[in-house]
Amino acid sequence: xxxxxxxxxxxxxxxxxxxxxxxxxxxxxxxxxxxxxxxxxxxxxxxxxxxxxxxxxxxxxxxxxxxxxxxxxxxxxxxxxxxxxxxxxxxxxxxxxxxxxxxxxxxxxxxxxxxxxxxxxxxxxxxxxxxxxxxxxxxxxxxxxxxxxxxxxxxxxxxxxxxxxxxxxxxxxxxxxxxxxxxxxxxxxxxxxxxxxxxxxxxxxxxxxxxxxxxxxxxxxxxxxxxxxxxxxxxxxxxxx
Amino acid sequence: xxxxxxxxxxxxxxxxxxxxxxxxxxxxxxxxxxxxxxxxxxxxxxxxxxxxxxxxxxxxxxxxxxxxxxxxxxxxxxxxxxxxxxxxxxxxxxxxxxxxxx
Numbered sequence: 001x002x003x004x005x006x007x008x009x010x011x012x013x014x015x016x017x018x019x020x021x022x023x024x025x026x027x028x029x030x031x032x033x034x035x036x037x038x039x040x041x042x043x044x045x046x047x048x049x050x051x052x053x054x055x056x057x058x059x060x061x062x063x064x065x066x067x068x069x070x071x072x073x074x075x076x077x078x079x080x081x082x083x084x085x086x087x088x089x090x091x092x093x094x095x096x097x098x099x100x101x102x103x104x105x106x107x108x109x110x111x112x113x114x115x116x117x118x119x120x121x122x123x124x125x126x127x128x129x130x131x132x133x134x135x136x137x138x139x140x141x142x143x144x145x146x147x148x149x150x151x152x153x154x155x156x157x158x159x160x161x162x163x164x165x166x167x168x169x170x171x172x173x174x175x176x177x178x179x180x181x182x183x184x185x186x187x188x189x190x191x192x193x194x195x196x197x198x199x200x201x202x203x204x205x206x207x208x209x210x211x212x213x214x215x216x217x218x219x220x221x222x223x224x225x226x227x228x229x230x231x232x233x234x235x236x237x238x239x240x241x
Numbered sequence: 242x243x244x245x246x247x248x249x250x251x252x253x254x255x256x257x258x259x260x261x262x263x264x265x266x267x268x269x270x271x272x273x274x275x276x277x278x279x280x281x282x283x284x285x286x287x288x289x290x291x292x293x294x295x296x297x298x299x300x301x302x303x304x305x306x307x308x309x310x311x312x313x314x315x316x317x318x319x320x321x322x323x324x325x326x327x328x329x330x331x332x333x334x335x336x337x338x339x340x341x342x343x
Binding site: 015016019020024027030034045048060061063064065068069072073076082083086087090091219223226227 | 301
């Protein structure tokens with residue numbers, strides 16, 4: 001840690017040069033490995049295309065995420081949930097939930113207010129559109145959730161429109177909703193078709209839409225709650241400090 | 242030298258730059274950013290590898306790789322958020338001037 005001495009500084013520079021050389025070697029090896037990779041580049045596109053009619057959606061990426069590799073996506077939602085819990089656990093007390101005595105601080109700029117006022121509903125609408133369009137075009141639960149969370153972040157900066165985060169159980173319910181919907185769907189599919197995560201083919205689209213809606217809510221809530229936990233605590237106006 | 246090669250090489254360079262940053266930088270925030278750059282390099286290599294030259298119809302991509310990258314982006318964002326929160330907490334505890342509990 002102590003780099004004050006000239007000797008140490010020179011040593012640190014030498015270490016950095018060695019590190020840079022090492023990283024260059026790593027890059028070279030990676031490039032060589034990828035260039036020497038002789039396997040065919042076909043990937044799994046053919047298999048996905050062949051199975052697409054039975055997936056319930058028309059967009060291959062959504063089909064992979066919500067049907068063919070649904071287990072991965074469930075774990076991805078679990079990662080989001082864990083992060084939301086961990087950031088919330090290390091945040092200051094009262095950082096996430098809206099407290100009853102929380103009063104908006106001095107009004108921010110009118111420009112921000114009008115931007116939030118006009119843009120946030122539109123952003124939520126775009127989020128809903130992304131969720132819906134995921135069935136046959138790029139889009140889906142994660143894009144929609146990110147969009148809605150971004151709307152929440154934007155609104156967060158305006159004291160007048162700052163989203164209210166209800167205390168404890170409602171928030172936790174929304175956070176868990178996506179993972180729970182996935183787990184429930186997996187078990188229900190197991191009961192109905194006998195295979196874990198194999199939705200009934202005829203109604204697969206409806207299953208996917210239901211899971212995606214729950215996932216959207218969870219993704220948006222997890223991202224926004226995490227953001228709220230990280231933001232510096234400015235919840236009390238200066239006069240009350 | 243087609244597009245795939247260019248993107249793959251750029252991804253590898255991004256990975257190497259991020260690796261160097263993550264190992265050499267002292268500030269924790271810079272390390273987190275460097276790890277993100279590494280991750281973006283990996284995503285770039287994956288997406289470039291997923292590109293399939295047009296075979297008959299329009300050019301497509303391997304949807305499995307795309308889904309993997311999409312998953313990876315979400316996990317990377319989550320990990321970054323967790324790292325940032327831990328860094329914030331570290332600074333808060335280290336500086337000692339925690340705000341008075343209301």
